[in-house]
Amino acid sequence: MLGEIRGLNEECGVFGIWGHPNAAHLSYYGLHALQHRGQEGAGIVVTDGESLRAVKGEGLVNDVFNEEKLINAKGDAAIAHVRYTTAGGGGLENVQPLLFRSSTGSLAIAHNGNLVNANHLKQHLERSGNIFHSTSDTEVVVHLIKKSKKPGFRAQVKEALSLLKGAFSFLILTKEGMMVARDRNGLRPLSLGKLGDSYVVASETCAFDLIGAEFIRDVEPGELLLITDRGLEEDRFVDIEKRAMCAMEYVYFARPDSNIDEINIHTARKRMGKQLAKECAGIEADVVTGVPDSSISAAIGFSEETGIPYELGLIKHKYTGRTFIQPTQELRERGVKMKLSPVVQVVKGKRVVMVDDSIVRGTTSRRIVTMLKEAGATEVHVVISSPPMKNPCFYGIDISSDEELIAAGKSVEEICEAIGADSLTFLSAEGLIEATARPFEDENRGLCMACFTGDYPTEIFSDTVLPHVKELQR
Numbered sequence: 001m002l003g004e005i006r007g008l009n010e011e012c013g014v015f016g017i018w019g020h021p022n023a024a025h026l027s028y029y030g031l032h033a034l035q036h037r038g039q040e041g042a043g044i045v046v047t048d049g050e051s052l053r054a055v056k057g058e059g060l061v062n063d064v065f066n067e068e069k070l071i072n073a074k075g076d077a078a079i080a081h082v083r084y085t086t087a088g089g090g091g092l093e094n095v096q097p098l099l100f101r102s103s104t105g106s107l108a109i110a111h112n113g114n115l116v117n118a119n120h121l122k123q124h125l126e127r128s129g130n131i132f133h134s135t136s137d138t139e140v141v142v143h144l145i146k147k148s149k150k151p152g153f154r155a156q157v158k159e160a161l162s163l164l165k166g167a168f169s170f171l172i173l174t175k176e177g178m179m180v181a182r183d184r185n186g187l188r189p190l191s192l193g194k195l196g197d198s199y200v201v202a203s204e205t206c207a208f209d210l211i212g213a214e215f216i217r218d219v220e221p222g223e224l225l226l227i228t229d230r231g232l233e234e235d236r237f238v239d240i241e242k243r244a245m246c247a248m249e250y251v252y253f254a255r256p257d258s259n260i261d262e263i264n265i266h267t268a269r270k271r272m273g274k275q276l277a278k279e280c281a282g283i284e285a286d287v288v289t290g291v292p293d294s295s296i297s298a299a300i301g302f303s304e305e306t307g308i309p310y311e312l313g314l315i316k317h318k319y320t321g322r323t324f325i326q327p328t329q330e331l332r333e334r335g336v337k338m339k340l341s342p343v344v345q346v347v348k349g350k351r352v353v354m355v356d357d358s359i360v361r362g363t364t365s366r367r368i369v370t371m372l373k374e375a376g377a378t379e380v381h382v383v384i385s386s387p388p389m390k391n392p393c394f395y396g397i398d399i400s401s402d403e404e405l406i407a408a409g410k411s412v413e414e415i416c417e418a419i420g421a422d423s424l425t426f427l428s429a430e431g432l433i434e435a436t437a438r439p440f441e442d443e444n445r446g447l448c449m450a451c452f453t454g455d456y457p458t459e460i461f462s463d464t465v466l467p468h469v470k471e472l473q474r
Contacts, residue, residue, distance in 0.1 A: 014190075352379065
């Protein structure tokens with residue numbers, strides 16, 4: 001959605017390649033494909049087998065890199081990262097990949113997700129004399145690796161990863177190899193592919209499509225892959241626990257041309273729209289429109305199921321970036337006005353079904369409803385292709401307080417009144433689970449539904465919870 005998840009800020013995307021002479025350039029294209037996952041910083045660390053070199057900066061991928069920088073980043077292996085930052089969490093020192101040099105060798109690390117025990121581990125490390133150079137929880141992992149007494153680098157990495165709780169996809173690059181790891185619950189997506197003889201990894205499969213790579217498989221939860229000139233070695237740092245892929249990847253975050261667990265995102269969203277139509281049967285309307293871009297697929301599904309024509313009732317302005325990804329509410333609110341325009345000829349005099357993917361704070365939904373009515377819509381019925389978001393997320397989405405969530409304190413009827421809609425319907429939790437059609441055999445089909453249900457798949461450490469939501473976690 002374009003303004004409401006604007007309170008939902010997914011943290012980052014990662015890309016890595018091993019064994020290609022144009023590693024830096026391919027990483028640049030990979031980051032372009034992942035730009036929707038972070039717009040405030042980007043970086044690439046490349047190795048030529050002798051040393052590691054970083055190129056990174058704040059801003060969009062196109063702002064950070066140019067041809068000269070990429071040509072000078074010589075090497076046949078690289079890891080790369082696009083970053084979203086919360087307010088106060090920015091700064092060049094936090095732009096990844098983070099590069100560390102020591103007498104025992106250099107390494108670079110890139111991370112997508114959030115560690116719920118990062119503060120706990122950081123305090124322990126600081127008491128042991130470790131000094132941190134950034135506010136990123138990613139740096140915790142490097143200190144844990146360096147602190148390990150296990151024989152050999154792989155064993156040290158495995159021990160460090162086994163201590164982590166929460167959501168993560170990690171890429172670790174040294175001059176000898178690239179390590180790839182995914183958390184024990186699989187909260188964040190991570191896929192493995194090949195480009196000729198080169199191995200590629202990325203947060204989303206759309207990055208493979210852009211560079212012409214072939215998808216091999218998803219990295220398994222708890223898995224550690226080692227990629228070197230000898231090829232691919234498969235290992236584990238911990239057994240799989242309860243599978244819990246973030247449901248919001250299907251609802252909103254992932255690009256529609258990506259696949260997660262071999263399920264196409266566009267197809268899943270269309271099924272959400274169809275299921276939503278079944279659950280709110282009886283709405284009488286003249287036109288269905290979706291809030292671009294992530295709600296278009298669900299709107300098409302809703303239209304197909306109901307027979308109400310789909311029309312382009314809202315136009316997204318190009319070149320303005322994702323409104324939600326702005327780090328403060330003030331910037332998000334200002335950005336919405338730059339982001340959308342109603343198509344007056346489509347909505348004037350019509351009863352409109354407005355399909356969106358979620359409601360977080362409610363402020364943007366209210367503006368869009370108002371915009372449609374000012375353009376002449378006689379009724380606006382809002383249908384949401386996810387359940388009410390009532391609980392904070394601690395796994396890399398920037399909603400750490402229930403006070404930020406309108407559904408945490410209001411009924412559906414009260415939310416409907418607050419946003420000025422003529423009716424409001426949310427997709428049920430059961431409908432969302434069914435629509436994703438994931439193959440795993442449990443009550444949620446391997447989805448994390450915590451922001452909807454409050455059922456967190458991991459322990460939540462008290463120092464990751466804001467004071468006003470700690471009571472919720474007891």
